[in-house]
Amino acid sequence: MSLAEKTAPASGPAPVFVSLDGVTHAYGTSGGIPAVEGLTLAIRKGEFAAVVGPSGCGKSTLMKLATGLQFPRGGTISVAGEVVRRPVKIAGMAFQAPTLLPWRTILDNLMLPLEIVEPHRSRLRTNKAEYVERAEALLEQVGLRGMSGKFPWELSGGMQQRASLCRALIHEPDLLMLDEPFGALDAFTREELWCVIRDLHARRSVTVVLVTHDLREAAFLADRVFCMSARPGRVIAEAEIGLARPRDLEVTYTPEFADIVHELRGHIVTARSAS
Amino acid sequence: MNERMLLKAAPWIFTIGFFLVWEAVCIALGVSSYVLPRPSAVAQALWDYRSQLAFHSAHTLWMTTAGFILAVLFGLVMGMALGASRLVHAGTYPLLVGFNAIPKVAVVPILVIWFGVGWLPAVLTAFLISFFPIVVNVATGLATIEPEVEDVMRALGASKLDIILKVGVPRSLPYFFGSLKVAITLAYVGSVIAEYNASNFGIGNLMARASADFNVPLLFAALIALGVLGVVLYALTAHVEARTTRWAQRSQFAAG
Numbered sequence: 280m281s282l283a284e285k286t287a288p289a290s291g292p293a294p295v296f297v298s299l300d301g302v303t304h305a306y307g308t309s310g311g312i313p314a315v316e317g318l319t320l321a322i323r324k325g326e327f328a329a330v331v332g333p334s335g336c337g338k339s340t341l342m343k344l345a346t347g348l349q350f351p352r353g354g355t356i357s358v359a360g361e362v363v364r365r366p367v368k369i370a371g372m373a374f375q376a377p378t379l380l381p382w383r384t385i386l387d388n389l390m391l392p393l394e395i396v397e398p399h400r401s402r403l404r405t406n407k408a409e410y411v412e413r414a415e416a417l418l419e420q421v422g423l424r425g426m427s428g429k430f431p432w433e434l435s436g437g438m439q440q441r442a443s444l445c446r447a448l449i450h451e452p453d454l455l456m457l458d459e460p461f462g463a464l465d466a467f468t469r470e471e472l473w474c475v476i477r478d479l480h481a482r483r484s485v486t487v488v489l490v491t492h493d494l495r496e497a498a499f500l501a502d503r504v505f506c507m508s509a510r511p512g513r514v515i516a517e518a519e520i521g522l523a524r525p526r527d528l529e530v531t532y533t534p535e536f537a538d539i540v541h542e543l544r545g546h547i548v549t550a551r552s553a554s
Numbered sequence: 555m556n557e558r559m560l561l562k563a564a565p566w567i568f569t570i571g572f573f574l575v576w577e578a579v580c581i582a583l584g585v586s587s588y589v590l591p592r593p594s595a596v597a598q599a600l601w602d603y604r605s606q607l608a609f610h611s612a613h614t615l616w617m618t619t620a621g622f623i624l625a626v627l628f629g630l631v632m633g634m635a636l637g638a639s640r641l642v643h644a645g646t647y648p649l650l651v652g653f654n655a656i657p658k659v660a661v662v663p664i665l666v667i668w669f670g671v672g673w674l675p676a677v678l679t680a681f682l683i684s685f686f687p688i689v690v691n692v693a694t695g696l697a698t699i700e701p702e703v704e705d706v707m708r709a710l711g712a713s714k715l716d717i718i719l720k721v722g723v724p725r726s727l728p729y730f731f732g733s734l735k736v737a738i739t740l741a742y743v744g745s746v747i748a749e750y751n752a753s754n755f756g757i758g759n760l761m762a763r764a765s766a767d768f769n770v771p772l773l774f775a776a777l778i779a780l781g782v783l784g785v786v787l788y789a790l791t792a793h794v795e796a797r798t799t800r801w802a803q804r805s806q807f808a809a810g
Contacts, residue, residue: 343705346709348705348708366709366711367711368709370710371709372705372709376700378703381801382725382727382799382801391720395712395716430801432801446706456709
């Protein structure tokens with residue numbers, strides 16, 4: 280698939296890329312409250328979607344369902360027009376913990392997806408130089424130039440998280456799933472990484488699903504924010520973020536931005552009190 | 555002398571000090587050499603019986619190494635099976651724990667009935683006593699892969715084998731090498747026990763004969779030889795561990 284095809288046209292809505300339709304899922308044996316129930320949402324191709332909600336509302340379950348790591352008890356999930364029946368293979372993932380492999384250098388950590396995903400897997404050995412170049416370029420984009428030979432423990436938490444984002448993107452996935460990727464970072468590093476992910480999304484037109492607790496983060500990064508109810512989770516509100524792109528961090532100090540965050544907060548408060 | 559030099563010298567200072575105190579106590583209290591020979595008498599015995607000690611030490615070393623290699627092979631295979639499959643883990647773990655609880659001295663007579671007096675009981679005892687920590691550690695390394703890492707791998711379409719080879723095996727290496735340090739000293743205990751009871755060679759056998767002769771200095775000399783061999787074997791495995799899993803020590807990865 281060429282880059283031109285991936286890019287959503289400026290006019291008219293892009294086709295739906297990830298869709299969940301009336302999805303219900305529960306862990307363990309029957310009897311417990313389902314993690315999600317009647318969850319319906321649609322994310323368009325190339326869109327940056329954020330999912331917010333009170334803790335335990337099934338946000339992480341949503342991630343696992345959309346990537347085919349778990350299968351729902353009921354309802355349908357489709358990604359890229361296909362019903363999800365096994366792990367989707369086109370997703371890159373990043374979590375709150377960087378989850379880099381400590382015995383690999385940063386460069387080798389970035390190579391990991393390429394060792395698994397076809398067609399890279401069979402091309403990697405013969406085209407090593409090309410892939411190393413790609414990894415180095417990606418590291419430079421996130422401000423980790425010259426760090427490829429270092430081991431994860433030689434990097435700060437924020438730098439490890441940057442490397443983790445690179446690993447999620449190296450195989451050029453169509454879908455990027457981020458599960459509270461900035462949750463463990465200090466406020467300044469977090470804002471820096473917001474800009475990193477903003478630029479990566481702008482450059483690659485990848486579809487992003489960001490699960491977060493942070494309403495400012497959701498409002499700053501996303502095109503659309505889904506608010507989930509308390510367990511059993513489902514979407515109770517959906518907010519289109521109309522802020523023009525590219526967005527500067529300054530936008531987070533405008534009254535317009537404050538209003539958006541305030542509105543989102545209202546939904547969450549309702550969701551919490553309903554439980 | 556700065557602190558680093560002091561730290562380096564500390565093992566020698568303490569070891570030499572230990573023997574000096576021992577010597578002093580023996581002289582001061584007039585302890586009979588039949589009860590506790592002085593280090594100087596032990597040193598004399600070490601010298602007098604040097605060829606015998608060297609011969610039997612070499613035999614013990616050989617038995618220990620053979621049993622240890624068996625334990626490593628078996629421990630790796632078994633540990634990987636336990637770590638990769640929850641079914642195998644649930645099924646075999648009670649059996650393994652039960653077996654490990656049996657004092658291996660009690661197994662030696664059975665081995666003698668099966669294989670007669672000789673080298674085989676020593677190798678097998680060394681093996682039986684030392685494989686357990688390897689199994690447990692390798693299994694732990696594999697079974698404790700972070701769920702997020704597994705999710706990352708599976709979302710890329712990685713097979714179970716991919717995950718074991720790319721994450722499980724490297725991840726369990728520090729556990730594996732950590733267990734080797736324990737296993738090598740255990741293997742050593744195993745071979746000496748078997749030699750003591752059922753062999754014509756080895757430090758264990760030498761001690762059995764020295765004990766029958768009331769040759770207490772030789773008994774202690776043999777103990778010293780055992781101790782030195784043990785330290786050397788431990789240091790060797792510790793060295794291999796440090797070389798191969800430097801990342802684990804630096805990233806403060808949980809190692810056994």
